[in-house]
Amino acid sequence: MSSVLEISPLTRVEGHGRIEVHFAGTKVETVSLSLYESPRFFEALLKGKSYAEVPEIICRVCSLCSTVHRICSLHAIERAMDIQVSEQVRLYRELILYGGHIQSHALHLFCLVLPDCFNVAGLAGLADKAPQELQRWLRIKSAGNLIQETVGGRTIHPVTLIPGGMGKPVAREGLLKLKEALQRVLPETHQAYELFRPFLPNGDKLATPRYLSVRPEGASPFLGDNLTMGNGETIPADSYMNLLCERMSGTGNAKTILVKNQPATVGALARLNLGMPLTPMAAAAFEESRMLLTDADIRANNLAQAVELILTVERSLDIIEILLKADFTREEPARIVPKKGRGSTAVEAPRGLLIHSYSFDGRGICRGADIITPTVINQAAMERDLLALATHMEGADDEALTDALERLVRAYDPCISCAVHVLKI
Amino acid sequence: MKKPIIAIAGLTACSGCQLTLLNCEEELPEIAQRFIIDYFPLGLTERLITGPIDVAIVEGAVSTPSDLEILMKLRNSSHSLVALGTCALWGGIAAMKNQESRKDLAETVYGSAADGLKTFNPQPLHRFVKIDFAITGCPPETGELLATLAALLRGTFPVFPHYPVCSECRSRENLCLLIERNEMCLGPLIQAGCNARCPAVGIGCEGCRGPVTEANVAAETELLLKKGFPMDEIVSRMQRFYPEWDYEQRS
């Protein structure tokens, strides 16, 4: 007798998704993951738009990662148009990128995952059971938001960042306020890391992931021109197409991607395993949990994100220090003379590798766009792990299975709005 | 005081409006206390819309049969329905090319696989159901969202002013990008409430909050044309969040 367990909608993840587990008797036959978010055809929306409009439109792909989408798109446009930006702009963009990571990780850890740690259904449960902790963790999130708001002019879909430069730089008082807020939450990020350390699964191990990330250059852990894999292989970001191949997945509106015909895993855990540069406190935390994190399956991703919270707060403080010293004044954005060309760049989004690639005509009108999001890359591995976990758990009751599978999906921190936008390659 | 029962759901959107709620870090614990949150997939493990719900707060446009189903369910089980954000109220970013064929758009992205997609032009909620109140913005402002929640506690909705972004922009003493820098700022046409965020950091208003009650679209268009912007650029920019401008409208 065959039966189906349907988990729909997936809760405490961004966007609309569904899992179906098909059983033959008690044996798990297949597990399907469908991301049925309505497609918004962003690549098609961009076609015919001037380069200047592209970042403002594309950041609306997803609110959790609007900042990194905007930055990635600026980089791709500037690559296509051959534009260099100033040191000031580079620093501000890096700072807001960290703000985006803090905001996104904090949201994931404290609003979506934390209820699991306290065995409650959601925020109201947390507010009941752990009101003080909740307030404390949310402070970390608001520090991330403060970076977005101060540097980007808004917490979601930041507005200041434009091709070739930026609007007004932050006034000194703004930077000092930011500094204060970040300094205040730095110890708290460490406590958050302590909080997530015990919550690692100790049952059956899932497949060891094939990690993939941007190869960091310089001190910034999230920026670089090359992609790197666990086996040490490195390829330039703009030839990403040689690495990734795409397959239309069965049921949802997203497409899945294989790397060299195998599922790849991107995100905080991948970055830590692929040796991104760490700051002192983050390095100490990583060192302490090296055993838990190295070659771990995706369920360690929550802890990895907690390590990155420390990292990003520390890095933000470094940059603010530099900005305070430099005392920049407002500058005009670089003059852009539109030209025909293509630009592809990669940035590490909170959830992992993000690629934007555009081609423009001589008037700077977008003629083609390709956006590959981390959730799309992770989808194949997610399906693989879901099947493995369901199989391990054969015989468990529906509730326990539902709970475990949902937690597994959550560990990937999927962003389904982003996932459904991917162009044929 | 009786706790209002609320539902929060997202349709075709980026989740930014729901995130706006989660971005009220300071107020979240209080909100969790004062309301009964009955359905909120982004923040709560509860898969069924059971009702009765006092107020359903809905983000996003309607573009799939499943969107419509959720919307209908919420409408039928709720006393009031609030459209949260520009997509829900105006169609938003996904609707910007509603005048083009949906099929062609799909094919641009999905090629031949597009046939299997069940989707139609993203539409604002009011095309399908009655909405009782709306909070505009892409994303909405936390202040307006909180004022709305506070009003819900009192069984009512707040009254927001109806004036354009320029008003807030001038009172903030920003440089006028339209006059002083000849930039394509949509401030005169767009509903205020954001405290002119964008011009305040030196970036023209892109119109994310949709049209103000009284918009002299024709005069702004003439002004932009006079400044040398080509019509297609003006149209492209204006339709970013709301596809249905009447370019002849003067009031």
Place this chain on the structure above:
Amino acid sequence: MRNSRDMTIVPLPATIIGRKALSADTTLYRLALESSEEDGFDFNPGQFVQLSVPSGGEVPISLAGPPRHQNSFELCIRRVGHVTDMLYQLLPPNRVGIRGPFGNGFPFSEWAGRNILLIAGGLGIAPLRSLLYALLMQRGEFGEITFMYGAREPSAILFKEELAELSGRKDMHLFVTVDFTKEESPGGLTCNTGLLPTLLRGVNFSTTDTVAAVCGPPALYKCLLEELQDLGIPAAHIYLSLERRMKCGVGLCCHCAVGDLFCCSDGPVFRYSQLKGISGAI
């Protein structure tokens, strides 16, 4: 220290001591001021107060009861929007805020010896009710008193019992009309069908040395004023109470100007002769 010219910014607390539904959307409220310092207030019929509903806001409302100096007073309020909706949630002994009374009111002491015609359309009955009671309190000083009241339909007639009682009085004439009827006339009250101007033409009352006071929606004024003049009542003897958007009630916020007059502080009661040359006044 408060200067006597200080504009009252802070509403005084008043308790709802009674509430009576007059129609589906209109209710009569009885309020009592709490502060002993003020010890009630004197007002002129036609004056209004600014009524605050906490968290809702403030709206201008005519004083609807007899102008007797006492601590409590009546307001007749129609539920139409934000503030009035919130008011409807309140029950005795909830509190509301009161500023005022503001405005000029009807100068009825100048009308001694004259015949008086009062015409109220819909909610316009609120200030005219106050005026009527004031006149009846000093009945001997005036000539003939005629009260005409028009409502949309029988169910919208406000103050039915009071009107029925007034209709029995020998010292005044009462005429009630409804725009249209579906139902029977309300018990105890003789009721005509047709618009107020029709009624005006159809009934007998003195038109010499007569003062008219009118209050109703703009549409009423448009058709009624010419009619009254045709009947021989000069524009200077026609008084009307105007409605405008108001925020402060004391001539500061500038929403309510009619020509160069402020509805709140120069009005809300005007002689028609004052308004005649002003476009948009009526």
Place this chain on the structure above:
Amino acid sequence: MARNLLKRDSISFFLEILATFGKLHGPILTDDGVLAFRPLGSGNDLLLEYSRTLVPPKKYLLPPRDAVLFFAPDEWYHQLAAAVPETILVGLHPCDLQGIAYLDKVFLGDRIDPLYRARRTALTLIGLSCEPDENCFCGDLSATETHGCDLFMHQSPGGFNLKDNTPKGTAILDRLTPILAEGKSLPAVSRTCDMAAAIQLASVRSETHGESALWDEFAERCLSCGACSLCCPTCYCFDIREYGALDGESTVRLREWDNCLFKDHGEVAGGFNFRKSRQERFQYRYRHKYLGFGPTRGIASCVGCGRCRAVCPVGIDLLELFKERQDEKQP
């Protein structure tokens, strides 16, 4: 000869002494490139030669958005008794002084607005003579330059001749004496401007320009952006709104700048609008600016600062109405 000349090189002393009377504010150029009244010091340099600020000094008396009342069940409606800090506003041009004098007439007239009075009492005004530019049309209005100001600084070749007009001003001048030099007192500037005369005449005659075709033209073009009123030193229309707090009980009542060119300015419940068309609203604005309402009836409030012409994105200029009249007269 009196010791009343402030030499240019003593300006910083002058400001230091002023600062002992209260927090100094004056016109500066913001990093946005906007002329604005801001706190002085910490990198904000006082401008002694400038055209006009974008937003007039009325913001010190009537902030754009002002929490006027608070409500809590046990405290009822109440004002916060926050003390208003003493503020010295340096560098006000005669037109702006005139603007404040007009607001005083309104808010300290028949009905005193206690909030306004508290702020006004804490404000010390230091005027500064100016040179008109192409947008100015103050004309004779500037002859009353010292109107309501405590101390006036008259630019002269040697520096600034100071003149005290109020006891407050005299107290300041006394303190300044040690750094002042001997100077002669300058006569009040007389400035002629046809427009000013035309405006005065219109006010006296209650001229409404009712027949002018310009109204339609303005109404077509106007974006209803609100800039003209917001930036006008004597526009003070306000809206009042009230918002509850998340505790379900307390409330704040806001007073915010409103604008008679906005559609809902004349709208009442049920959607009936007494000034439905923009054209009617323009005439309302004109009437308020030049003919006055209620207690200000017959008083023109336009001070000739030129802001409304400078800030209108579509170049609407009510002065055209007066010009039209003048042209008519000339055969």
